Amino acid sequence: MLKKKNKYAVAVIGATGAVGRELLEILEERAFPVSDIVPLASERSEGERVEFKGKNVVVRRLTKDSFQNIDIALFSAGAERSLEFAPHAVKSGAVVIDTSSAFRMAPQVPLVVPEINAHALDGHGGIIASPNYAVVALVLALKPIHDNVKIKRVVVTTFEPVSGSGKEGMDELAKQTVALLNFKDVETKVYPHQIAFNCIPHIEAFLENGYTKEEMGMAGETRKILEDDAIRVTATTVRVPVFRCDAESVNIETEKKISAHEVRAILAEAPGVMVYDDPNKNIYPLAIDTVGKDETYVGRVREDESIPNGINLWLVSDNLRKGAALNAVQIAELLIK
Amino acid sequence: MLKKKNKYAVAVIGATGAVGRELLEILEERAFPVSDIVPLASERSEGERVEFKGKNVVVRRLTKDSFQNIDIALFSAGAERSLEFAPHAVKSGAVVIDTSSAFRMAPQVPLVVPEINAHALDGHGGIIASPNYAVVALVLALKPIHDNVKIKRVVVTTFEPVSGSGKEGMDELAKQTVALLNFKDVETKVYPHQIAFNCIPHIEAFLENGYTKEEMGMAGETRKILEDDAIRVTATTVRVPVFRCDAESVNIETEKKISAHEVRAILAEAPGVMVYDDPNKNIYPLAIDTVGKDETYVGRVREDESIPNGINLWLVSDNLRKGAALNAVQIAELLIK
Numbered sequence: 001m002l003k004k005k006n007k008y009a010v011a012v013i014g015a016t017g018a019v020g021r022e023l024l025e026i027l028e029e030r031a032f033p034v035s036d037i038v039p040l041a042s043e044r045s046e047g048e049r050v051e052f053k054g055k056n057v058v059v060r061r062l063t064k065d066s067f068q069n070i071d072i073a074l075f076s077a078g079a080e081r082s083l084e085f086a087p088h089a090v091k092s093g094a095v096v097i098d099t100s101s102a103f104r105m106a107p108q109v110p111l112v113v114p115e116i117n118a119h120a121l122d123g124h125g126g127i128i129a130s131p132n133y134a135v136v137a138l139v140l141a142l143k144p145i146h147d148n149v150k151i152k153r154v155v156v157t158t159f160e161p162v163s164g165s166g167k168e169g170m171d172e173l174a175k176q177t178v179a180l181l182n183f184k185d186v187e188t189k190v191y192p193h194q195i196a197f198n199c200i201p202h203i204e205a206f207l208e209n210g211y212t213k214e215e216m217g218m219a220g221e222t223r224k225i226l227e228d229d230a231i232r233v234t235a236t237t238v239r240v241p242v243f244r245c246d247a248e249s250v251n252i253e254t255e256k257k258i259s260a261h262e263v264r265a266i267l268a269e270a271p272g273v274m275v276y277d278d279p280n281k282n283i284y285p286l287a288i289d290t291v292g293k294d295e296t297y298v299g300r301v302r303e304d305e306s307i308p309n310g311i312n313l314w315l316v317s318d319n320l321r322k323g324a325a326l327n328a329v330q331i332a333e334l335l336i337k
Numbered sequence: 338m339l340k341k342k343n344k345y346a347v348a349v350i351g352a353t354g355a356v357g358r359e360l361l362e363i364l365e366e367r368a369f370p371v372s373d374i375v376p377l378a379s380e381r382s383e384g385e386r387v388e389f390k391g392k393n394v395v396v397r398r399l400t401k402d403s404f405q406n407i408d409i410a411l412f413s414a415g416a417e418r419s420l421e422f423a424p425h426a427v428k429s430g431a432v433v434i435d436t437s438s439a440f441r442m443a444p445q446v447p448l449v450v451p452e453i454n455a456h457a458l459d460g461h462g463g464i465i466a467s468p469n470y471a472v473v474a475l476v477l478a479l480k481p482i483h484d485n486v487k488i489k490r491v492v493v494t495t496f497e498p499v500s501g502s503g504k505e506g507m508d509e510l511a512k513q514t515v516a517l518l519n520f521k522d523v524e525t526k527v528y529p530h531q532i533a534f535n536c537i538p539h540i541e542a543f544l545e546n547g548y549t550k551e552e553m554g555m556a557g558e559t560r561k562i563l564e565d566d567a568i569r570v571t572a573t574t575v576r577v578p579v580f581r582c583d584a585e586s587v588n589i590e591t592e593k594k595i596s597a598h599e600v601r602a603i604l605a606e607a608p609g610v611m612v613y614d615d616p617n618k619n620i621y622p623l624a625i626d627t628v629g630k631d632e633t634y635v636g637r638v639r640e641d642e643s644i645p646n647g648i649n650l651w652l653v654s655d656n657l658r659k660g661a662a663l664n665a666v667q668i669a670e671l672l673i674k
Contacts, residue, residue: 153643153644155492157494159496159575159577173534177514177518178518181511181514181515181518192619193619194625197510197578197579197624198579198624198625199496199584199624201584201586201637202619206616206617209639209640210637210639210640211639234588234641234649236494236586236588238584238651240496240577240578241579242578249494249575251492251571251588260547279543280543282530284538285538286536287536288534288535299538300538300547301547302547304571305571306490306491306556306569307569312571
């Protein structure tokens with residue numbers, strides 16, 4: 001769909017947000033061939049400036065006419081904005097790469113993690129979805145295991161950072177923490193309860209079956225990306241008072257037996273994965289160590305003896321980077337290849 | 338073993354610690370018939386004062402001669418102290434109730450949660466163990482389900498607070514948080530890594546199989562208390578930047594089918610359990626709401642459709658209270674009944 005050019009006009013929607021800023025940084029860092037960068041945002045941020053390649057670029061207001069002459073539109077402004085404006089971008093001839101949840105489960109929209117299912121891009125209809133950050137991290141670790149011994153079932157509990165809710169989430173954790181340390185009352189705006197020094201088992205809206213959208217998304221998106229509807233996934237997703245990087249406690253049941261040693265060996269070779277697993281030296285993945293890293297870090301790999309073929313592991317990934325912005329830019333790189 | 342009296346001489350070992358202070362408070366609150374209270378601690382705390390029934394009581398130094406005329410010795414000073422001094426207490430004629438890990442898995446030592454296995458106290462040899470706080474919380478929720486539909490397997494991930502490491506853990510989280518908010522370097526003493534704004538998948542020492550002592554303890558203690566070696570348990574235990582109250586994400590596979598509705602109904606009737614489960618009103622258990630509560634709070638009860646007979650739930654319990662001090666005092670109440 002994308003005409004091959006030497007350089008591309010790229011719009012970043014939600015350019016002043018947590019993922020938007022990361023998108024600009026990664027486009028620059030990976031020397032994506034950009035002819036024009038067009039940062040777009042809501043009225044509230046119109047006129048602000050963002051940095052790109054050492055220059056200050058003025059943020060323009062997002063309208064349905066924002067996409068003239070745009071080749072690639074990177075959306076990071078939430079599902080509502082994507083639902084409203086992505087069709088206009090496509091109509092204007094741009095290819096949309098959307099980091100929101102808007103189109104992830106739409107059957108005709110490819111849901112892509114480049115290391116896993118780049119081929120899903122073939123014949124896309126103008127919109128390509130980047131998965132939920134918790135799913136990106138998870139499938140990178142699951143895919144090599146699935147290819148080797150077939151995964152039957154996954155039980156996953158997430159430890160999700162406040163930056164998963166954007167800058168507002170980070171501000172809320174910081175403000176509440178300061179308030180508590182000064183014996184002041186806590187204000188809650190982004191989350192339904194205090195997040196400072198607390199964990200909230202509630203991410204996205206609740207559905208009729210008692211699961212959240214986030215929890216059901218982890219099951220559905222995992223199956224879609226791994227292209228295997230037989231994989232059963234049950235998730236509990238929890239917000240924790242951590243600024244950045246998502247962690248997950250993952251229990252995996254496989255068809256064939258696999259040892260912890262073999263899992264480490266397979267994952268050590270897998271694209272987008274780093275094995276970081278030497279507990280006797282206190283080496284295991286941690287959120288604070290994973291900020292700015294491209295890979296999903298995997299550790300605490302153990303055989304689960306409660307079933308014949310079980311593995312436990314703990315993984316951490318930078319939710320803003322590989323979980324959103326980097327994955328989107330990698331998709332763009334595939335499109336122009 | 339314990340001679341019936343009107344009132345009992347009670348020693349609290351580790352009286353200045355987080356659990357020790359809670360023990361004194363709960364003895365008073367529940368009007369335990371105390372003739373003499375004897376707070377004991379290490380040399381470092383000798384001469385400090387603790388409050389009991391409105392009076393300041395001087396803390397004495399723990400020695401092997403501390404237990405003369407003591408009827409009940411409540412130990413909360415860590416496993417090493419228990420291993421060293423509990424035998425002296427027994428020799429002096431006291432009954433030991435130990436909240437440390439020292440004797441929990443010793444075959445001849447009853448491991449008791451009064452709501453579940455009070456009968457295990459019969460014929461004790463002078464030492465009774467109180468389980469790990471994460472186990473107390475878990476078995477209170479599992480027991481009624483097990484009695485109804487038999488539990489086959491449990492996959493549990495914990496969110497454990499810093500007070501699980503005592504006052505030192507709480508001080509470390511507070512100090513590190515203040516340091517980070519002031520852009521200063523973080524000091525680590527209690528934990529191998531920064532705990533402020535971070536989650537550490539490492540509680541207690543690592544064993545040869547890659548699990549921690551805490552993780553294997555959750556399996557072993559659960560089976561011992563539920564008196565069923567067929568229950569399979571696999572655990573991942575994680576320290577989170579929360580001061581007080583332990584949370585757990587629990588996936589349960591049962592022999593017979595049970596609905597989420599039935600689980601809620603069973604748990605609502607269970608001793609020591611409160612069902613707190615109305616997600617559409619943002620009602621689910623939270624650490625900040627559970628401080629000072631006697632019960633294990635259970636919510637987010639959902640059928641797990643990844644297996645024929647599965648249930649997911651989320652529970653929270655006050656680790657210092659029911660997880661340690663309250664459970665120990667309840668054991669003492671059984672002994673004098």
